[in-house]
Amino acid sequence: MQAQERAKPDATAIYVPGNQTAKAIEEAIEAEIPLVVAVAEHVPIHDMLRVHSMLQTQSKTRLVGANCPGIISAIGKCRIGFQPLPCFSPGKIGIVAKSGTLSYETVASTTRAGLGQSLCISMGGDVLAGTSFVDALKVFEEDPDTEGIILVGEIGGTAEIDAAEWIRDYNKRTDNPKPIMALVGGREAPPGRVMGHAGAWIAPGEPDAETKHRALESAGVTMVDHPEKFGQGMRALLARRTMTSATPISSSSQKRGLHTMRRFPHGSSRVSSWSIHKRSLYAKEFQALEMLKRKSISVNEAAPSDSDVLLTMTVDRTALSPCIVASTTPDLAQASSARFPFAYTTQKLSSTSPVLEAVASHLHLPETARGKLAELTQALWEIFKEKEAYLLEVWANFSDGEMQVRSARFGFDDAAFRSSGRQEDVHRLRNKDEEVPEEVDAEKDGIVYVKLQGEGSIGTLVNGAGLAMNTVDALSIHGGHCANFLDTGGKATSETVKSSFRIIRSDPRVKAIFVNIFGGLTRCDMIAEGIIMAFRDLEMNVPVVVRLRGTNEEIGQKMIAESGLPLHAFDSFEDAAKKVISLARST
Structure with missing residues (x-):
């Protein structure tokens, strides 16, 4: 003060x-x-x-x-954060992104295209972001230095859906709207997994990446599959806007800005709410039910009934508060579900509180069941706060004026223990013997590794969760089959890189490895040193494709070129992707 x-x-x-x-x-x-x-x-x-x-x-x-690299005005030459300055240049493109590494790739692409940046805002990868995409879009709309806008999203939350609604309205009310491009990472992310960022997981009732992609595209946004394409794509859109400055640009015409951009196949947009969201700490069902019993909640593990209802206590990322999600069906993407946010300062959820009256009305519960509903939600709320949960799901039955919980899944925030040493009793619930050994092994070195199902012929080694998700997405679009998601973390060292190679090589499916790095805090020369160490100390009998961009990229690229090792080095992601897919198929 x-x-x-x-x-x-x-x-x-x-x-x-x-x-x-x-x-x-x-x-x-x-x-x-x-x-x-x-x-x-x-x-x-x-x-x-x-x-x-x-x-x-x-x-x-x-x-x-x-959980963000900050905010930077390239025109004003002001940075509050830790973005890598060499890839920035004063210009005309406003950028807002959840992912740090994907934002750096985006910046570099617009710099190479001669467009530069006006203002770059990091929304960040946290569960509860202080600034949203819509907040940033409103700034870019009014900023006279911003002529084009780029949005970089990913799985988790509804910020991209909110942005799509805002953009649709903006295009309708503006005679010559600023062109907008976007990318959404995590289209290949397995359901129920946290993909590196704290917020990169799909909570009950939230849309997946495919749904977000389609929402933005239908709002008139030009979508790409890799940030390398933003620069030239935006140049084309800006040229069109200049040529047609006297004629309003419709949503459909803006979407056709780049004829060569690949479109993702439209897949399923639904993710089961019942999958376990692996933020490392989650209770077995019997443990969750025991917690409820200690709160005097009646438990009866009977067979499911058509009259059962699903109640979930989780986090509403738009309201930035806790919320109750209520549904009469397992599929929370349907109209049968609804979200009811309430204040974190709430002490008691009584049957007469507005939020519970709304929940009861949505579930069509009779007056006689509302007291029991209050008992259950109050118990969940106490567990939610006392144990620092992020997701509590129960199936409950309220027939004949009674209430019984049929089944339960509870997930708890691992950051409460990892960074603050709180909730040790909850942390002890974890049983590493039941987890994927490679994923547990990776944690020791600060690596986030997720083993993917399927053919898995390409191992990926990437810095940054957003870039790692997008790497898997883009390789899939090109016809590749990734074995894993791997984020080396922002504090990676040469030893971390070597450990990453060891873990990837432990998967017998892997026929080729793709190293895709955009250095911010992570230096490309350090990555190159780790690659060389891996070849020296490990049995590297599969081909390796390397793409190094960002901080100290010239030094790193020189080290790779002079190493004499059988490495395939590329500057372009497109070329590198084609090469690693070809190698995986021919090995």
Whole structure:
């Protein structure tokens, strides 16, 4: 507070670790600092729920983050965060992204195309982002320096759907709208898995990546399958806008901006809410039911009945608060489900509280069942807060004025233990013996590894969760079959890279390995050193394709070229993808 009184800052950056981030944000809110940028990852979800409940009571402070590289004005030459400066250049494109590495790829593409950037905003990969896509789009709409807009999304939440609705309205009410391009990562992500970012998982009732892609496309956004295509694609759209400045651009004409862009096949858009969302800490069903019994909730593991209802307590990423999701069917994507957010400061969920009256009405519960509904939801709410859960799902039956829980799945936030040392009793519920050995092994080195099903002939080694998701997506579109998702993490070392190779090579399906790096904090020369170490110390008997871009890329590329190793090095993702797919097929 004293620093604020003396300096009267317009903005502050918070670089403290995840376990201290919430307190630092709260202090900045109390000091009424207008812009707060928080970069840390692994901030406990319940810490951020508390922060957002505080933000919702005031209008002085805006939060960017957490879990983001920050915000940068290339024109104003002002950075609040840690973005790699060499790939930025002053220009005309506004960029908003969830993923740091994908945003760097996007920046580099627009720089190479001679377009540059006006303002780059990181929404971040956290479950509860302080600034949304729509917030950024509103800024870009009014910014005279921004002539084109790029949006980079991924699985998790509904921010992309909200953005699509805003864009559709923007295109209707604007005579000559600024062209908008986008990409959505995680189209190949397996259901129920967290893909690196804390927020990269699909909660009950949330849309998958395919649904988000179609929503943006139908709103008039030009979609791409890799950020490398943004630069030339935006040049074409801007040229068209200039040529037709006197004629309104319709949504359909904007979509046809690039004839050569690949379209993803339209797959299923539904994800079962009942899959286990593996954020490392989740209870077995009998453990979840025991927690309910300790709250005096009646449990009867009988066969499912048509009269059973599904109640889920989770996080509403739009309302930035806890919520109840209620449904009469297992498929929460259907109209039978609805979300009911409520304040994190709520102490008691009584039968007369507005949120429970709405839930009961949606489920068509009789008056006689509403007291029992309140008992169950209050028990869930107590477990949710006491144990720092992020997802509590129960099937319950309210027949004849009684209430019985049939089955339950409970998921808990691992960041509460990993970064803050809280919830040790919940953490002990984890049984690593029942998990994929390679995934557990990868954790020891700070690597996020997800083994994928299917042919799996291509192993992937990537830095950054967003880029790793997009790498798997793009290779799939080109006809490749990936064995894994692998994010080396932002603090990767040469040893981390070597360990990544060892884990990938343990999968007998792998016929070729693709190393795709865009260095921000991660240096390309360090990655190159790790690749060389892997060839020196491990039995590397499969071909390796390497693409190094970003921080120290020239040094890294030179090290690879001079290593004398049988490596296939590329600058272009498209060329690298074609090569690794060809090698996997011929090996």
